[in-house]
Amino acid sequence: MNAKVDELAAEIAALDETEQKALFERAAELSFRHGLIELSDSYRKRLAQQGEIDRAAEDILAKLRQIREEIAAREYPG
Numbered sequence: 001m002n003a004k005v006d007e008l009a010a011e012i013a014a015l016d017e018t019e020q021k022a023l024f025e026r027a028a029e030l031s032f033r034h035g036l037i038e039l040s041d042s043y044r045k046r047l048a049q050q051g052e053i054d055r056a057a058e059d060i061l062a063k064l065r066q067i068r069e070e071i072a073a074r075e076y077p078g
Helices: 003-014 017-049 057-075
Strands: none
């Protein structure tokens, strides 16, 4: 392991329990946010490849309503 990581680990170990908990919660929050950004970027890329990146929100919501109605009709006939 490199020296910088070892130094950082030693600093974290020296923190009291409350500070460590706050640090780990913040790291988890940042990791989650980073994951959401990556997911958003990949979704945008896929929409661009499919030529749907510029579709209006109203069009998308109308399509989702149609899909929902089709599923409801199939799953709950009558």
